[in-house]
Amino acid sequence: MESLKTAKRTQVICIILLVGIIISLNTNGVESRKARNSDWFEYSAISCRAHSASLEEFGGVGDGITSNTKAFKAAIDHLSRFQSEGGSQLFVPPGKWLTGSFNLTSHFTLFLHKDAVLLASQDEKEWPVIEPLPSYGRGRDTEGGRYSSLIFGTNLTDVVITGDNGTIDGQGELWWRKFRAGELKYTRPYLIEIMYSQNIQISNLTLINSPSWNVHPVYSSSVIVQGITILAPVTSPNTDGINPDSCTNTRIEDCYIVSGDDCVAVKSGWDQYGIAYxxxxxxxIIRRLTCISPFSAVIALGSEMSGGIQDVRAEDITAIDSESGVRIKTAVGRGGFVKDVYVRRMTMKTMKWAFWITGSYGSHPDNNYDPHALPVIQNINYRDMVAENVTMAARLEGIAGDPFTGICISNVTIELTNKPKKLQWNCTDITGISSGVTPKPCELLPDHEPAKTTECNFPDNRLPVENMEVQMCSYKANYL
Structure with missing residues (x-):
């Protein structure tokens, strides 16, 4: 009998051990599958890469406290070796990654996991000071230099900054306080700035609380900014969303922006410096944009436009609780031009002005600007728009002796707020036409029959940037 009990106990123990082993094997299998799944995923990009690495492989620590500036620099320096061997990608895994400014390399992808947060360092020593832009002559906040952007690149080819809606947090409150108090030594950093580069993609990220501008491609070509969410307090100073600056062939699409300044600000240099450059x-191209900016414009052209702005096409824009829908800002001394601007299918809700063009936006980098350098504003086209709860339809104010010409507004209905301005169209020093616009425009925009209003047509030819295609790429750990 005793031997039978012993045998049964032994059998039970064996069964328990076997079950434990099976559970362990199954658990390990699940964990292994989870690990593999977390280390492999797909995303769309203009270029795929042959080599990959994770920030953790270079000493990165995602605790929100440890500085990762050296880890980013070491990782990118290492991965730059593969530029001519299929390129490389750096994966930022889940965590809070505190970092100062770091530079990118060519044929390179920076990918942020959906649970990854880049935290901008608040230690000024982590932000190198660089020269002012040559087309500006000085920093925007102060004379002299400027802090390098958090993610920075110059003279690059084929760069992708993307993610699964990972977050870049500029922690801008410190910088905003210093700006308001006049305590800045140099111009505040941006979150992303790419200079003198080509074939750039910035996509599928959330940018919050930038110290100043969020995305700034400058002196670059073939740029796609896509699927970006930008958030900042509406009272934060100069937190512009996306600012293409002296760029050719740029596509901004499917973005959501809440900011303390213009959602999209198109620029090309400041007074004599921009003219010389x-x-x-x-x-x-700007399309499928949703914007909230109570104190600024949804789309602004200028005020720094001294190098010129031409062939801008905006469509399918939603503006909510913003100061103005489309604003052109310039001044005596700017020189340059804004011409061939086409905007259609814009919906505006709760606006101060639907349209605003001003020739008296008179901030200057210094007193050496040429007072005879007058801007040329011509062929500005708005059509197929609706607006509601608007205080004033339009302020269209050219420059005496330098009228803004070729303004065309067609098929636009503006519903006014309960307490609108008595004067709905304030027009000076402009010429143009209108058709099917409510409330009735000023006399300087006489009504024409729709059949005759061909100037408001939206171009139907494709721009080269529309031919930039994306492909499905993948990340897999331990390629190197």
Whole structure:
């Protein structure tokens, strides 16, 4: 009998051990599958890469406290070796990754996991000071230099900054306080700035609380900014969303922006410096944008436009609780031009002005600007728009002796707020036409029959940037 009991106990123990082993094997299998799944995923990009690495492989620590500036620099320095061998990608895994400014390399992808947060360092020593932009002559906040952007690159080819809606947090409150108090030594950093580069993609990220501008491609070509969410307090100073600056062939699409300044600000240099540099922004597409900016514009052209702005096409825009829908800002001394601007299918809700063009936006980098340098504003087209709860339809104010010409507004209905301005169209020093616009425009925009209003047509030719295609790429750990 005793031997039978012993045998049964032994059998039970064996069964328990066997079950434990099976559970362990199954658990390990699940964990292994989870690990493999977390280390392999797909995303769309203009280029795929042959080599990959994770920030953790270079000493990165995602605790929100440890500085990762050296880890980013070491990782990118190492991965730059593969530029001619299929390129490389750096994976930022889940965690809070505190970092100062770091530079990118060519044929490179920076990918943020959906649970990854880049935290911008608040230690000024982590932000190198660089020269002011040559087309500006000085920093925007102060004379002299400027802090390098959090993610920075210059003279690059084929760069992708993307993610699964990972977050870049500029922790801008410190910088905003210093700006308001006049305590800045140099111009505040941006979150992303790419200079003198080509074939750039910035996509599928959330950018919050930038110290100043969020995305700034400058002196670059073939740029896609896509699927970006930008959030900042509406009272934060100069937190512009996306600012294409002296760029050719840029596409901005499917973005959501809440900011303390213009949601999209198109630029090309400041007064005599921009005139001398002479590099316009042209062939720009803006589409499927939603914007909230109570104190600024949804789309602004200028005020720094001295190198010129030409061929801007904006469509399918939603503006909510913003100061103005489309605003052109310039001044005596700017020189340059804004011409061939086309906007259609814009919906505006709760606006101060639907349209605003001003020739008296008179901030200057210094007193050496040429007072005879007058801007040329011509062929500005708005059509197929609706607006509601608007205080004033339009302020269209050219420059005496330098009228803004070729303004065309067609098929636009503006419903006014309960307490609108008595004067709905304030027009000076402009010429143009209108058709099917409510409330009735000023006399300087006489009504024409729709059949005759061909100037408001939206171009139907494709720009080269529309031919930039994306492909499905993948990340897999331990390629190196």
């Amino acid at each position: 002479g590099m316009p922004t042209k062939q720009l």
